[in-house]
Amino acid sequence: MQKEDVFKSILKGTAVLITGSGAHLDVKTPNNDDFPSGVNLAKQLYKLSNIDNPENPWDLQDAAETFQERFSAEDLVKEIRNQLRVGSIQKEHRELYSFKWQRVYTTNYDEVPLIATSKNGHSLALEPVTLKTPRRDNDLENNLCVYINGYIGRLTVQSLNDEFRLTGRSYLAADGLKESEWGSVFGEDLETADCIVIIGLSLAYDLDIKRFIFNKNVIEKTIFIESLNISSDKKRKLERMGSVEAIGMKAFVQELSEYQKKYRVTIDDKSYYCYKSFEIYEPKRPRKNATSFEVYDLFMSGQIKDSLWYRKNGKYSNLIFRQNLLDVIKCINEGVRVIYLHANLGNGKSLFIESLKHQLQNKGFKFFTLKEDYQGITAKDIRNIVNEPGSKIVIIENYYNFLSVIKQFGLYNMSGIQFVLSARTVLYDTRLCEVNDILKIGEGQSAIFNLNKLENREVYQIQTIINNNGLWGEKSNLSPSEKSKLLVGPKKGNRELQGIMLLLVNSTSMKKRIEQVVEEIKQLPGNYYDILILALLIKTMSLNISANDMGKILDIKVALDTHFVENPNVQEILEFSSGTAEFKLRSAITANAILQELDCNETIIKVLSKTAHYANYYAETEKYENILKNIISYSHVKTFLLKSSQREKFLLNYYNDLKELDYYKENSFYWLQYSIACTYVGRYDLAQTYLNSAYSWFRESERVVPFQLDTQQAKLYLLLIENGKTTDIKEKFLNAHALLMKPVISFKDNPAKQIVNFWSYTKSTVKNQMFTNGCGKEYCACCAEAYNKVQDYLRRVTEKREKSNFNELSKKLLKCSVKSDS
Numbered sequence: 122m123q124k125e126d127v128f129k130s131i132l133k134g135t136a137v138l139i140t141g142s143g144a145h146l147d148v149k150t151p152n153n154d155d156f157p158s159g160v161n162l163a164k165q166l167y168k169l170s171n172i173d174n175p176e177n178p179w180d181l182q183d184a185a186e187t188f189q190e191r192f193s194a195e196d197l198v199k200e201i202r203n204q205l206r207v208g209s210i211q212k213e214h215r216e217l218y219s220f221k222w223q224r225v226y227t228t229n230y231d232e233v234p235l236i237a238t239s240k241n242g243h244s245l246a247l248e249p250v251t252l253k254t255p256r257r258d259n260d261l262e263n264n265l266c267v268y269i270n271g272y273i274g275r276l277t278v279q280s281l282n283d284e285f286r287l288t289g290r291s292y293l294a295a296d297g298l299k300e301s302e303w304g305s306v307f308g309e310d311l312e313t314a315d316c317i318v319i320i321g322l323s324l325a326y327d328l329d330i331k332r333f334i335f336n337k338n339v340i341e342k343t344i345f346i347e348s349l350n351i352s353s354d355k356k357r358k359l360e361r362m363g364s365v366e367a368i369g370m371k372a373f374v375q376e377l378s379e380y381q382k383k384y385r386v387t388i389d390d391k392s393y394y395c396y397k398s399f400e401i402y403e404p405k406r407p408r409k410n411a412t413s414f415e416v417y418d419l420f421m422s423g424q425i426k427d428s429l430w431y432r433k434n435g436k437y438s439n440l441i442f443r444q445n446l447l448d449v450i451k452c453i454n455e456g457v458r459v460i461y462l463h464a465n466l467g468n469g470k471s472l473f474i475e476s477l478k479h480q481l482q483n484k485g486f487k488f489f490t491l492k493e494d495y496q497g498i499t500a501k502d503i504r505n506i507v508n509e510p511g512s513k514i515v516i517i518e519n520y521y522n523f524l525s526v527i528k529q530f531g532l533y534n535m536s537g538i539q540f541v542l543s544a545r546t547v548l549y550d551t552r553l554c555e556v557n558d559i560l561k562i563g564e565g566q567s568a569i570f571n572l573n574k575l576e577n578r579e580v581y582q583i584q585t586i587i588n589n590n591g592l593w594g595e596k597s598n599l600s601p602s603e604k605s606k607l608l609v610g611p612k613k614g615n616r617e618l619q620g621i622m623l624l625l626v627n628s629t630s631m632k633k634r635i636e637q638v639v640e641e642i643k644q645l646p647g648n649y650y651d652i653l654i655l656a657l658l659i660k661t662m663s664l665n666i667s668a669n670d671m672g673k674i675l676d677i678k679v680a681l682d683t684h685f686v687e688n689p690n691v692q693e694i695l696e697f698s699s700g701t702a703e704f705k706l707r708s709a710i711t712a713n714a715i716l717q718e719l720d721c722n723e724t725i726i727k728v729l730s731k732t733a734h735y736a737n738y739y740a741e742t743e744k745y746e747n748i749l750k751n752i753i754s755y756s757h758v759k760t761f762l763l764k765s766s767q768r769e770k771f772l773l774n775y776y777n778d779l780k781e782l783d784y785y786k787e788n789s790f791y792w793l794q795y796s797i798a799c800t801y802v803g804r805y806d807l808a809q810t811y812l813n814s815a816y817s818w819f820r821e822s823e824r825v826v827p828f829q830l831d832t833q834q835a836k837l838y839l840l841l842i843e844n845g846k847t848t849d850i851k852e853k854f855l856n857a858h859a860l861l862m863k864p865v866i867s868f869k870d871n872p873a874k875q876i877v878n879f880w881s882y883t884k885s886t887v888k889n890q891m892f893t894n895g896c897g898k899e900y901c902a903c904c905a906e907a908y909n910k911v912q913d914y915l916r917r918v919t920e921k922r923e924k925s926n927f928n929e930l931s932k933k934l935l936k937c938s939v940k941s942d943s
């Protein structure tokens with residue numbers, strides 16, 4: 122990295138500073154003595170402990186522990202406080218810490234960073250935090266100095282073996298950077314910063330930091346500031362981790378200060394603002410039509426090339442124009458504030474959103490699409506989006522993972538901002554009411570669009586695209602009407618992109634390519650195999666995990682392993698052109714197809730268990746808490762369930778493997794999902810046991826009731842009746858009915874989840890058993906009450922397919938309510 126680029130990054134506030142003991146060598150004690158380095162501190166502690174010839178005189182951990190053993194913990198605390206008292210600091214210290222860094226980290230214990238910025242009214246005064254400091258909501262907006270090994274100002278006998286990493290014992294007992302929630306902040310800072318400046322830190326003993334930095338993308342923007350007389354051996358080792366400037370800290374700060382006088386751009390200059398968490402849409406104006414290879418890549422791996430947006434006579438040549446686009450654009454033009462899009466796995470949500478951007482690219486809208494919720498960056502991005510002039514559309518895919526981002530928008534006046542929020546159909550309404558409440562969305566200010574089914578015109582378009590690009594494979598000789606039937610048939614394409622994709626996969630060379638990739642992946646060594654399985658699961662389950670996060674979760678430096686990076690089958694799923702890992706495979710359908718072919722239950726359990734253990738470290742942050750929820754959510758887990766004969770064994774092993782994690786032990790949601798999974802495989806005995814556990818851990822309040830638990834309990838009662846697994850027909854039916862008729866009192870709960878269970882009432886097996894057991898009168902009365910509840914709900918439904926479905930249910934319930942015999 123060029124020095125000028127380093128200086129610009131620092132002055133724009135996009136550089137991270139990490140300091141070690143070498144940065145504070147010119148500090149003086151109150152007696153005007155030289156400030157002790159780690160080496161000198163170790164020597165002094167050995168001397169005071171009467172250890173004349175220690176095997177390693179530089180071993181501070183052993184020296185501190187020896188002193189504590191010879192005297193006491195109280196004496197060690199007193200001695201360390203005395204040794205690390207700051208008398209005076211140099212000008213370069215004041216200037217270094219007074220720049221607006223993205224974040225400051227130090228492995229030192231002393232107060233030099235705080236003293237350097239402690240002048241009255243100093244706008245950039247640093248606040249100390251340690252790895253044990255709980256994070257507050259607005260902490261990352263403040264100027265923080267993160268003390269990685271502990272802060273002298275908080276050193277006590279208790280913290281000596283808890284957060285102050287000094288003795289060998291404390292290094293073993295205290296949480297390291299990886300285990301702390303500040304570790305996730307540190308990792309994101311390294312990823313999002315334009316530059317990382319490391320001063321006076323050799324990394325020889327700082328393995329925690331070294332593990333974070335040992336990433337090609339981070340190494341390329343890391344610079345070590347070292348003394349003029351650095352040894353060639355030390356320089357050689359440091360250059361593995363970044364570039365080395367052997368000029369000394371004083372000269373570096375002087376040059377930076379001189380550059381600042383000439384450099385006009387400041388951190389407040391909006392024209393230089395670079396969004397990190399959001400992607401800014403760039404208009405697409407392709408001059409050439411997409412090739413058949415590019416269309417094939419779209420179907421096979423979900424890769425969207427600009428050429429796919431080519432239009433001839435105003436019409437796309439190789440993309441479907443979804444009719445819903447016109448309705449969504451109409452809503453946007455009419456000022457609808459929030460638009461919800463939902464579809465099942467692989468049914469085209471992302472492509473629809475890209476089409477929406479393309480349709481509106483010349484209509485005066487600015488699009489901001491959330492890429493990643495970086496804890497220390499997103500708030501700044503949002504503040505800039507709010508202040509941007511003109512009409513803005515914020516797009517958040519899988520929005521239920523990003524409630525904290527939506528809450529940050531909710532803090533501002535959002536005039537001129539509209540939202541497009543997408544999710545899978547099974548999850549889209551789980552947080553819908555909550556979002557409306559956060560954004561203060563009134564009646565008529567939101568709209569919902571179901572993207573699952575293709576209209577006739579859209580089916581014709583996709584049939585034409587497949588024809589023109591020769592993608593029918595072995596079905597090429599079918600007549601146009603036969604092809605059309607394949608695309609719309611209930612057990613074939615089913616008018617869904619997901620079904621059509623599977624048709625193409627099974628009838629073309631795509632299937633052979635998948636089989637080839639599968640066979641090659643199976644031959645990979647264990648670590649490589651695990652990485653690719655996790656990558657496929659992330660796509661299949663829509664987990665908020667980046668390709669780089671995978672390496673941290675599985676403790677593998679994927680982007681630095683040339684054998685892995687250059688493997689052609691790995692390159693089908695991941696790419697490394699930017700120096701860091703990125704997802705190449707974007708198609709959830711293809712990812713799921715590969716997973717099913719691999720037949721790898723044990724590996725799935727292993728990598729998801731490692732993911733859960735990693736996320737458990739940072740469970741207090743929304744991103745990782747959502748990961749912990751999503752990997753146990755049955756609606757996610759069922760997407761990769763393999764052969765039916767293995768489902769029961771897989772599900773029981775999977776949930777059982779996770780139950781000992783701290784986050785799950787007393788978690789009502791975990792036990793509910795375990796119960797749902799057991800219900801699915803017909804283990805109703807276990808389902809009831811785990812549902813009882815879920816109830817026991819549920820915390821009820823005036824506004825929070827066990828809605829999901831009650832709904833699942835009602836479903837379980839009805840399944841027991843339907844499948845002849847109980848003799849208490851009347852009791853269980855009436856109990857189920859009472860639960861389903863409960864009024865919804867929380868905006869988080871969706872009454873449709875209750876109502877869908879009324880379909881069980883209309884099944885002949887349930888009805889016949891009620892009448893056979895002399896409960897016909899009660900059955901009819903319950904059906905009448907259920908009918909009234911459905912009718913009441915229908916008055917508020919606007920979505921066509923949902924309305925049609927519940928109208929049909931309503932008719933059946935009415936019929937059942939007036940039938941007096943079986």
